Amino acid sequence: MKTKQLVASEEVYDFLKVIWPDYETESRYDNLSLIVCTLSDPDCVRWLSENMKFGDEKQLALMKEKYGWEVGDKLPEWLHSSYHRLLLIGELLESNLKLKKYTVEITETLSRLVSIEAENPDEAERLVRKKYKSCEIVLDADDFQDYDTSIYE
Known part of the structure; x- marks a missing residue:
């Protein structure tokens, strides 16, 4: 089975899951809209930096253990690019807006x-x-x- 190529490194997704723990599986349209608005905002990196301290505690602990990153440290350079964030938005919408099958x-x-x-x-x-x-x-x-x-x- 062919696996889909992700647009960013694992580190970027780990950072996003601090703020949005369900980032990869979110399917509620109101939550997806909020994520899209935030990622498309030119001030996104500043907002993320200032709000990391309010993020998911388990994910913050993982960030420290896995990357040596603590609240107040700089976010991955990859997130600073509007183009890269647009790639994330496209990927997020493509994977999370698919209709699911229920019985x-x-x-x-x-x-x-x-x-x-x-x-x-x-x-x-x-x-x-x-x-x-x-x-x-x-x-x-x-x-x-x-x-x-x-x-x-």
């Missing part, structure tokens, strides 16, 4: 009141079940009561 279960509820003569309630239920299983009683569209949907996993 949804639909459950219909059919219901009918059936009168039957029996000695007791248990026998009445047994007789109705027997008639239902032998197709003497058939529920149809006229018996529709409700429906429900749920994601099937």
Whole structure:
């Protein structure tokens, strides 16, 4: 299987995940819009630098361990280029705006009141079940009561 060539180094993505921990998997349009607006802003690098201290603590610890980077240090030079940030925006939108496939279960509820003569309630239920299983009683569209949907996993 062919893997997609990323537009930036792993370090750049690690930096972005400090501010946006779900950067690579974000699919909410409002969050994607915020990321795109920030990356396209000419003042992006300053904004990122000033806000790294509020970022994801685990990711900040990873930055220190992996790159020796601490809050206040300079961001990767790659992020300073508007062109490079536009490449990130294109990649982000291409990978995160794809429609995903889901399986949804639909459950219909059919219901009918059936009168039957029996000695007791248990026998009445047994007789109705027997008639239902032998197709003497058939529920149809006229018996529709409700429906429900749920994601099937």
